Amino acid sequence: MFNYRCNKKNEFRDWIYLVIRSTEIAELLLYILDLIDFNGSFYELLNIIGFTPDPILNDEEDNALYGIAIKRFEDVFDMPISKSEALERFKREFPFIYLDL
Structure with missing residues (x-):
């Protein structure tokens, strides 16, 4: 589990x-x-x-956070970017977190 x-x-x-x-x-x-x-x-x-903390993120960093949602919940709706783009940005911003997708 x-x-x-x-x-x-x-x-x-x-x-x-x-x-x-x-x-x-x-x-x-x-x-x-x-x-x-x-x-x-x-x-x-x-x-x-x-x-x-008050995060001041640029658009790329902000969009990378969708990768966390995809990683945890798989299906995310109403994202401003595609799933593949979110995962790419996530990997670039958070290289220490392994994505098993």
Whole structure:
């Protein structure tokens, strides 16, 4: 059975590792290191980072998020781009998340 909560935490941890690997140590925000072993709630996450994130995404990044919906739910309706384009953008923006489609 697919464990949605566990999968989200694995994806989050994979993202943290990507940030660490791709960021110069002098530019790495200290709270990123605190998130390596994070297993708490969204509310606890906000307490660690000290602010509420407000994503400012360009169209390509925003459209890549449809890839997450496709990955989790397979059928997504009313997307502004095609399924194949969304998956391509998803793979480019989130190379650390494996798509099994």
